[in-house]
Amino acid sequence: MTANPRTGTDAPPEERTGTDAPPGAPSYRIGRARSVLRGVAIASCLPYIGLKTAWVAGSRLGIPDGSPLLDGGTALAVANGATVLMDGGVVVLALLLTRPWGLRAPAWLLVLPMWVASGLLLPIMTAYPVQLVVRLLGGGGGPVGEGRSETFLDPWVFGVVYGGFIVQGLALGTLFALYAGERWGHLWRGRLRDLPTTPTAPALRATAVAAASAALIPGVTHLLWATGSTAGLEAARAADRTSDFYVLEAVSLLFVVVTAVAVLLLAFRRTGGLSLRLPLFLAWCGSAQLACWGGWLSLAGLLGAGEAADRPTAATTVTYAVQMLAGALVVTLGAYFFAERAAASAPSARGALDESRGS
Numbered sequence: 084m085t086a087n088p089r090t091g092t093d094a095p096p097e098e099r100t101g102t103d104a105p106p107g108a109p110s111y112r113i114g115r116a117r118s119v120l121r122g123v124a125i126a127s128c129l130p131y132i133g134l135k136t137a138w139v140a141g142s143r144l145g146i147p148d149g150s151p152l153l154d155g156g157t158a159l160a161v162a163n164g165a166t167v168l169m170d171g172g173v174v175v176l177a178l179l180l181t182r183p184w185g186l187r188a189p190a191w192l193l194v195l196p197m198w199v200a201s202g203l204l205l206p207i208m209t210a211y212p213v214q215l216v217v218r219l220l221g222g223g224g225g226p227v228g229e230g231r232s233e234t235f236l237d238p239w240v241f242g243v244v245y246g247g248f249i250v251q252g253l254a255l256g257t258l259f260a261l262y263a264g265e266r267w268g269h270l271w272r273g274r275l276r277d278l279p280t281t282p283t284a285p286a287l288r289a290t291a292v293a294a295a296s297a298a299l300i301p302g303v304t305h306l307l308w309a310t311g312s313t314a315g316l317e318a319a320r321a322a323d324r325t326s327d328f329y330v331l332e333a334v335s336l337l338f339v340v341v342t343a344v345a346v347l348l349l350a351f352r353r354t355g356g357l358s359l360r361l362p363l364f365l366a367w368c369g370s371a372q373l374a375c376w377g378g379w380l381s382l383a384g385l386l387g388a389g390e391a392a393d394r395p396t397a398a399t400t401v402t403y404a405v406q407m408l409a410g411a412l413v414v415t416l417g418a419y420f421f422a423e424r425a426a427a428s429a430p431s432a433r434g435a436l437d438e439s440r441g442s
Contacts, residue, residue, distance in 0.1 A: 124177040124255045135167045176197065177255060197255075210327075214331075273359050275355050295343040301377070301406040306336050309336055315397075316396065366413055
């Protein structure tokens, strides 16, 4: 038995990860909990991948008569194939986070796909359970307007697919948190007041203000839509509003607010005693939702545009474009922040700092 340096408990050598195993240690293995999480993450992809593969092959499983999806043609088949590959990426990420070769992967190869996955899964993980609760409380009902309300998919499809997405997000998010804590945990230790002043601080603050200011545009738009306004909505979407629509808009507004607050906290550090982890976590989640979900909805609107009532309005297009810009600015700030932290914690940098203090 050897003492685990992170937990202080004795752990058998075969359970060591590659980050702290000494030379000549037994072959890489992970604990049972991570093995289970990996299996859950991979298994949760199967319903979505199975359905999409069946649709690409021509099956109508879960697609009712009269659904617009039946007229999707080649464009819809290509989109279905692309989303199968995206969900297959979850399998690759689960392996990267739990296999020895994943420890040698470049940071961007893990961080960028995980950020995109966060942006696509978080709105579903937060909004779908709330939508279910609202329906149980009697807040469902049909469309508010009198327009068309075609049924795209059988109701069971949403439960199976979104349920799988929620499980994916929880399992993959936990695996990434454990992995990132071991590999990069030193970069977010401490409190806001402990952050040093750097030469790039003024530029980073200016960029933070620009990101928060840009977020005002999608923030106001989501607030209007969440409170019942149809300003800027395409006709078909305005006609088909249900409680699900309002919940999703309220969740989108929440992510905008969270993003702006987090980036301003990091830039101006007014709450010095706050743990550094919290604003970084909020900035990660918020920027991912703004950029990736905004991009996904923009793409979906363009691909689904057919009749005039379906085409995105100028307000919708601008809202999602500015939302993507705000998210991109925040994640760029994050990249610079972590690059500076990593450089400052490098052995050569620490030696130079100690030497200057000694003199």
